[in-house]
Amino acid sequence: xxxxxxxxxxGVPVATIKYYLREGLLPPGERTSPNQARxxxxxxxxxxxxxxxxxxxxxxxxxxxxxxEAIDDDSxxxxxxxxxxxxxxxxxxxxxxxxxxxxxxxxxxVARERGWRLKPGDPVHEALLGALAAFAEVERRELIDHLADxxxxxxxxxxxxLATVSGLSxxxxxxxxxxxxxVLGDALFAAMRRxxxxxxxxxxxxx
Amino acid sequence: xxxxxxxxxxGVPVATIKYYLREGLLPPGERTSPNQARxxxxxxxxxxxxxxxxxxxxxxxxxxxxxxEAIDDDSxxxxxxxxxxxxxxxxxxxxxxxxxxxxxxxxxxVARERGWRLKPGDPVHEALLGALAAFAEVERRELIDHLADxxxxxxxxxxxxLATVSGLSxxxxxxxxxxxxxVLGDALFAAMRRxxxxxxxxxxxxx
Numbered sequence: 150x151x152x153x154x155x156x157x158x159x160g161v162p163v164a165t166i167k168y169y170l171r172e173g174l175l176p177p178g179e180r181t182s183p184n185q186a187r188x189x190x191x192x193x194x195x196x197x198x199x200x201x202x203x204x205x206x207x208x209x210x211x212x213x214x215x216x217x218e219a220i221d222d223d224s225x226x227x228x229x230x231x232x233x234x235x236x237x238x239x240x241x242x243x244x245x246x247x248x249x250x251x252x253x254x255x256x257x258x259v260a261r262e263r264g265w266r267l268k269p270g271d272p273v274h275e276a277l278l279g280a281l282a283a284f285a286e287v288e289r290r291e292l293i294d295h296l297a298d299x300x301x302x303x304x305x306x307x308x309x310x311l312a313t314v315s316g317l318s319x320x321x322x323x324x325x326x327x328x329x330x331x332v333l334g335d336a337l338f339a340a341m342r343r344x345x346x347x348x349x350x351x352x353x354x355x356x
Numbered sequence: 357x358x359x360x361x362x363x364x365x366x367g368v369p370v371a372t373i374k375y376y377l378r379e380g381l382l383p384p385g386e387r388t389s390p391n392q393a394r395x396x397x398x399x400x401x402x403x404x405x406x407x408x409x410x411x412x413x414x415x416x417x418x419x420x421x422x423x424x425e426a427i428d429d430d431s432x433x434x435x436x437x438x439x440x441x442x443x444x445x446x447x448x449x450x451x452x453x454x455x456x457x458x459x460x461x462x463x464x465x466v467a468r469e470r471g472w473r474l475k476p477g478d479p480v481h482e483a484l485l486g487a488l489a490a491f492a493e494v495e496r497r498e499l500i501d502h503l504a505d506x507x508x509x510x511x512x513x514x515x516x517x518l519a520t521v522s523g524l525s526x527x528x529x530x531x532x533x534x535x536x537x538x539v540l541g542d543a544l545f546a547a548m549r550r551x552x553x554x555x556x557x558x559x560x561x562x563x
Contacts, residue, residue: 287408300552329496342517344480345510
């Protein structure tokens with residue numbers, strides 16, 4: 150199909166498609182003349198994924214590129230969920246000095262209890278330290294007094310994630326499933342958390 | 357303090373501070389001459405919060421504005437957590453037609469089981485439908501087969517959230533605590549989920 154048809158099939162405006170092509174979020178079409186290219190169903194599908202990651206996942210363009218690379222690099226099915234580290238907001242500046250020491254002192258006992266491996270330099274590890282340090286930065290350290298409880302819930306969630314991925318038929322892309330399920334799942338879970346907060350809060354505080 | 361000092365105290369460049377002032381993320385300082393203003397500790401604190409919400413919370417400027425409004429509108433402590441609906445990526449276009457019907461059919465039985473109130477038009481409700489519909493949009497409906505399990509975890513998380521907020525001394529801002537705890541907590545939990553996935557995945561798949 151041509152660009153115009155790709156646009157109507159996917160619901161994404163032509164100018165936006167051209168932007169995604171320039172940014173490498175969409176592979177180029179098959180060139181049919183100096184200024185025309187042909188696109189396939191794969192492009193429609195990829196466009197819908199890019200929109201979902203941007204609009205619902207709330208990711209930046211750079212984070213979407215990172216997620217797509219993980220999906221396209223299908224080599225590592227052996228530790229599928231171990232690759233699903235993508236789409237996390239990374240701290241703009243590395244967490245250093247006092248803030249890093251404080252964040253580590255918070256997470257180390259929890260990680261030890263749960264058998265989680267902390268890997269300095271790993272994007273997940275740095276994102277975790279960044280999130281912990283942010284509580285200190287805004288002077289609300291007491292908001293993570295229940296860190297061990299949140300960690301337990303995170304591990305139960307990872308078990309459900311694994312059950313989901315294990316249930317995928319081999320024909321489907323397991324890596325794609327794990328990455329999409331994690332990134333879109335963050336948004337879904339954040340919304341359910343707020344809905345549950347409304348219920349729990351109303352049931353405790355209503356006179 | 358002057359703008360230059362506010363910048364060095366908060367670690368935020370002067371040009372960025374001016375941008376936040378224009379965008380209404382930071383209240384104006386007290387004017388001391390036609391082109392000078394004085395800033396206080398409140399501004400330093402607010403700047404650090406804005407940075408944390410943008411960098412770690414991964415929020416847009418508009419979402420940060422929304423979160424700050426919730427914090428400044430301190431009137432509704434009675435249903436504190438009920439107000440913590442802020443900072444969710446809203447679907448760019450409303451979820452309509454077939455996608456909406458499918459998403460509702462997914463969430464309604466779960467909400468009924470948990471006693472959650474679905475309120476069409478409410479930002480949390482629309483964000484939830486947007487996240488559900490995104491799985492259909494990318495043709496990966498099977499990734500939310502375990503929706504009821506995720507919902508149960510969301511409710512347990514809301515209970516921990518409430519325990520955190522209940523533990524705050526009245527001198528502190530409970531609303532601010534709930535909102536910050538929820539938005540930064542999303543980022544913290546997303547990172548822990550991935551760390552837990554690495555462990556769970558390694559323990560099942562390692563030969």
